[in-house]
Amino acid sequence: MYRPEIKVIDCTVRDGGLMNKWQFDDAFVKQVYESTAAAGVDYMEIGYFSSESAFSRSEYGPWKFCAEADLKRIIGNEPKKIKLAAMADIGRIEYADIPLANESSLDLVRVACYAHQVDAAIELAHHVMDKGYEATINLMAVSTITGRELEEALDDLGKSRVPVIYVVDSFGNYYQEDIEHLVHQYQEHLPGKTIGLHMHNNQQLAFANTIAGIIAGANYLDATLYGFGRGAGNCPLELLLSFLKNPKFSVRPVIEAIDRVVLPWYRKIEWGYSVPYMISGTLNQHPREAMAKMDSDNCDRVLEFYDRVSTFPE
Amino acid sequence: MYRPEIKVIDCTVRDGGLMNKWQFDDAFVKQVYESTAAAGVDYMEIGYFSSESAFSRSEYGPWKFCAEADLKRIIGNEPKKIKLAAMADIGRIEYADIPLANESSLDLVRVACYAHQVDAAIELAHHVMDKGYEATINLMAVSTITGRELEEALDDLGKSRVPVIYVVDSFGNYYQEDIEHLVHQYQEHLPGKTIGLHMHNNQQLAFANTIAGIIAGANYLDATLYGFGRGAGNCPLELLLSFLKNPKFSVRPVIEAIDRVVLPWYRKIEWGYSVPYMISGTLNQHPREAMAKMDSDNCDRVLEFYDRVSTFPE
Numbered sequence: 001m002y003r004p005e006i007k008v009i010d011c012t013v014r015d016g017g018l019m020n021k022w023q024f025d026d027a028f029v030k031q032v033y034e035s036t037a038a039a040g041v042d043y044m045e046i047g048y049f050s051s052e053s054a055f056s057r058s059e060y061g062p063w064k065f066c067a068e069a070d071l072k073r074i075i076g077n078e079p080k081k082i083k084l085a086a087m088a089d090i091g092r093i094e095y096a097d098i099p100l101a102n103e104s105s106l107d108l109v110r111v112a113c114y115a116h117q118v119d120a121a122i123e124l125a126h127h128v129m130d131k132g133y134e135a136t137i138n139l140m141a142v143s144t145i146t147g148r149e150l151e152e153a154l155d156d157l158g159k160s161r162v163p164v165i166y167v168v169d170s171f172g173n174y175y176q177e178d179i180e181h182l183v184h185q186y187q188e189h190l191p192g193k194t195i196g197l198h199m200h201n202n203q204q205l206a207f208a209n210t211i212a213g214i215i216a217g218a219n220y221l222d223a224t225l226y227g228f229g230r231g232a233g234n235c236p237l238e239l240l241l242s243f244l245k246n247p248k249f250s251v252r253p254v255i256e257a258i259d260r261v262v263l264p265w266y267r268k269i270e271w272g273y274s275v276p277y278m279i280s281g282t283l284n285q286h287p288r289e290a291m292a293k294m295d296s297d298n299c300d301r302v303l304e305f306y307d308r309v310s311t312f313p314e
Numbered sequence: 315m316y317r318p319e320i321k322v323i324d325c326t327v328r329d330g331g332l333m334n335k336w337q338f339d340d341a342f343v344k345q346v347y348e349s350t351a352a353a354g355v356d357y358m359e360i361g362y363f364s365s366e367s368a369f370s371r372s373e374y375g376p377w378k379f380c381a382e383a384d385l386k387r388i389i390g391n392e393p394k395k396i397k398l399a400a401m402a403d404i405g406r407i408e409y410a411d412i413p414l415a416n417e418s419s420l421d422l423v424r425v426a427c428y429a430h431q432v433d434a435a436i437e438l439a440h441h442v443m444d445k446g447y448e449a450t451i452n453l454m455a456v457s458t459i460t461g462r463e464l465e466e467a468l469d470d471l472g473k474s475r476v477p478v479i480y481v482v483d484s485f486g487n488y489y490q491e492d493i494e495h496l497v498h499q500y501q502e503h504l505p506g507k508t509i510g511l512h513m514h515n516n517q518q519l520a521f522a523n524t525i526a527g528i529i530a531g532a533n534y535l536d537a538t539l540y541g542f543g544r545g546a547g548n549c550p551l552e553l554l555l556s557f558l559k560n561p562k563f564s565v566r567p568v569i570e571a572i573d574r575v576v577l578p579w580y581r582k583i584e585w586g587y588s589v590p591y592m593i594s595g596t597l598n599q600h601p602r603e604a605m606a607k608m609d610s611d612n613c614d615r616v617l618e619f620y621d622r623v624s625t626f627p628e
Contacts, residue, residue, distance in 0.1 A: 175525060175557065176490065176522060176525060176526070203553055204520070204522070204550065204553060205521065206518070207517065207518050207522075208490060208518070208521075208523075208525075209522075211489060215491075236518065238589065239517055239518060239592060239596075242592075242596045243489065251620075252617075252621075252624075255589060255593075255616055255617050258616060259589075259614065259615060259616045263589075263614040263616070264614075267614070272587070273586070273587075275540070275572055278550075278552060279569075300573065300577040300578075300581070301573060302569055302572060302573045302577070303566075303569050303570050303573040303574075304573075306565075306566060306569045307566075
């Protein structure tokens with residue numbers, strides 16, 4: 001699929017950090033930075049943009065906050081090699097803690113929200129745009145709301161100035177047909193805006209659904225190195241770049257980063273497809289119970305998990 | 315997708331056995347037998363149908379041969395609970411070694427062949443049909459032949475009496491669009507025949523490609539427990555059954571079999587997505603070099619592998 005409008009966003013540090021509270025050393029983050037830049041990736045999402053009053057640095061690593069001093073340490077003294085993004089959750093960042101864009105190394109702020117938070121998300125996104133940043137809104141967990149709620153949220157987003165709105169499959173519940181349908185629905189309600197895709201791999205469909213979304217017209221594509229991300233993980237960047245035919249992308253630096261810094265983490269904390277994540281995905285449930293199961297000593301006792309979570313209460 | 319014509323074939327013992335030379339104990343095979351039957355799966359492919367003169371029992375387990383005495387031990391004294399299938403490779407089974415169907419516990423013989431072997435495959439398939447078996451032909455590695463070679467093979471198959479012809483993605487090279495295209499091409503050249511799907515997971519697309527093939531009209535669907543199969547493995551049965559809406563299928567027995575007998579093997583030999591398989595898939599190469607890499611002590615040194623196999627000779 002060659003389409004010059006396509007932008008690829010590497011979310012390894014941000015989404016992978018959900019698995020280790022962003023306790024990455026600088027060598028890890030620098031390797032991701034160098035490699036995604038060399039691969040032609042458009043943005044590197046380097047963490048969450050949170051206020052230090054909301055979380056403790058003794059519990060969370062630097063990429064929970066994306067403070068300017070930490071960003072500068074990764075970029076070093078040379079000119080920045082790739083645009084940097086951070087995700088902001090509603091209620092976890094004070095407006096006063098957001099510097100002007102020309103005083104920050106961040107280029108893009110991605111506001112994550114649930115449907116009932118859309119107004120707050122638009123306000124925050126407009127605020128960061130007024131400070132000089134690019135902005136997107138990533139509308140999460142739409143597989144759990146009604147069609148009417150989704151249409152209302154989309155119509156609100158359609159009236160905003162935010163130029164990029166994401167289809168997010170938070171629970172890894174969707175099939176290709178669903179993604180195709182959602183992208184078309186978003187396009188209808190959001191004329192003139194760009195549609196993004198952020199998929200999870202509970203059903204081994206993160207990459208396939210990203211392809212389906214591209215074909216339907218989405219142009220902002222999230223992926224992570226070797227799928228590193230919460231629970232079942234994300235669309236693997238190495239697969240996505242090898243699918244995209246734009247010659248600006250190259251796969252080798254991605255393989256290099258996986259070799260040098262990602263597989264060592266994989267041998268420690270193992271994200272990716274597993275039966276508990278498959279079950280939470282097919283049941284359209286938040287992955288938290290599956291994550292607890294995978295963290296437990298009896299993670300392979302999957303029948304017990306199935307019986308526990310698939311029983312509908314009377 | 316509810317379509318009563320759909321048949322699901324579990325290939326765990328046959329394709330998974332490629333990873334351990336079919337050294338499964340009877341408890342494993344019996345559990346797969348009981349669980350696939352309880353899940354409503356239509357066929358269990360229990361191994362390869364090979365002549366004992368072609369392979370040694372000291373090297374290969376019983377499911378390389380599918381001798382009647384071994385089959386009987388699994389079925390026990392009760393009536394057979396699920397139809398049994400075996401795969402036959404051209405040149406590895408003597409016609410004289412194939413009993414009449416009414417003297418065998420096998421119901422279906424699946425003849426695997428490359429395009430240049432299509433005539434031999436048709437002859438063997440007709441032979442087993444004349445002995446009373448159902449038959450399919452699984453045309454392998456079509457991603458490596460020209461369009462003209464494929465059309466010629468399909469036209470030959472179209473003139474045969476074999477009722478089911480498989481689209482096989484041997485190298486895990488195809489995207490959903492390719493599978494959709496192939497299923498339609500097979501349908502055009504094979505009027506009146508049923509199309510089957512056998513996918514590999516090198517690009518995490520085995521399940522997605524199976525969905526794409528179903529939507530295009532394929533009705534024989536191969537899958538394995540937790541994707542257990544050669545290299546990157548196959549379409550996971552637990553995902554496929556949870557996608558299919560036919561109430562005859564049930565997922566719980568599949569989860570039970572994975573819990574009891576499949577995950578213990580997974581902890582020993584680890585099939586499934588990995589960077590070497592991803593590379594061989596995207597390069598449309600046989601997985602043998604990737605399998606050797608994954609078996610080596612430096613399986614995580616994936617950049618070396620990429621540089622070695624992606625360089626085109628001068």
